[in-house]
Amino acid sequence: DIQLTQSPSSLSASVGDRVTITCRASQTISGFLNWYQQIPGKAPKLLIYGTSTLQIGVPSRFSGSESGTDFTLTISSLQPEDFATYYCQQTYNSPDTFGQGTKLEIK
């Protein structure tokens, strides 16, 4: 199975901060990396697919990039509604796998 390792596991930040979350794949996934946001008590919400394509309706402060097997989710200026848990996911090979999650908390 392809392992996805997210870092950090948790992060404290303030409104307006720029935040970066990293997801490292254990082998090549050809850019097929998706990012989800989950607010407590809610279903995950798709933010970005295929490394860098923003899902319709997602604010442009969210962006994604890739360097080899390292993938990055960046939030350019944190807003109050962004405090949540973020997961990366690969679907290149079966089984789909998720990172362990990054919990973004208010400082």
Add this chain to the structure above:
Amino acid sequence: QVQLVQSGGEVKKPGASVKVSCKASGYSFTKYGINWVRQAPGQGLEWMGWVSSHNGNTDYAQRFQGRVTVTTDTSTRTVYMELRSLTSDDTAIYYCARTNSFAGNNRPWFSDYWGQGTLLIVSS
């Protein structure tokens, strides 16, 4: 608008089975597959399996092989996930999610719409 509406919460005893439904609306049902993903209390997301709404093909995570069955009923636009031989470790929220493929009707894909989740509690 696209909606996935799941059946209500369940309480089951160890050793029992559960069947969770996911009713789709607002899109061409057979053009997308459905994933099942679960989340144990306070834990991360875990993929269980997928079904093609086009032809019923399935793909299951190895750890659930033989214990899970995902089926689709195109006449009612409903997908079912049955999990057997339940243990307390199966206590979790179970989500269905539409899979939108990058090409064709197979992986790789992304899950663009999710159901509201179904809480399963397994307890004696």
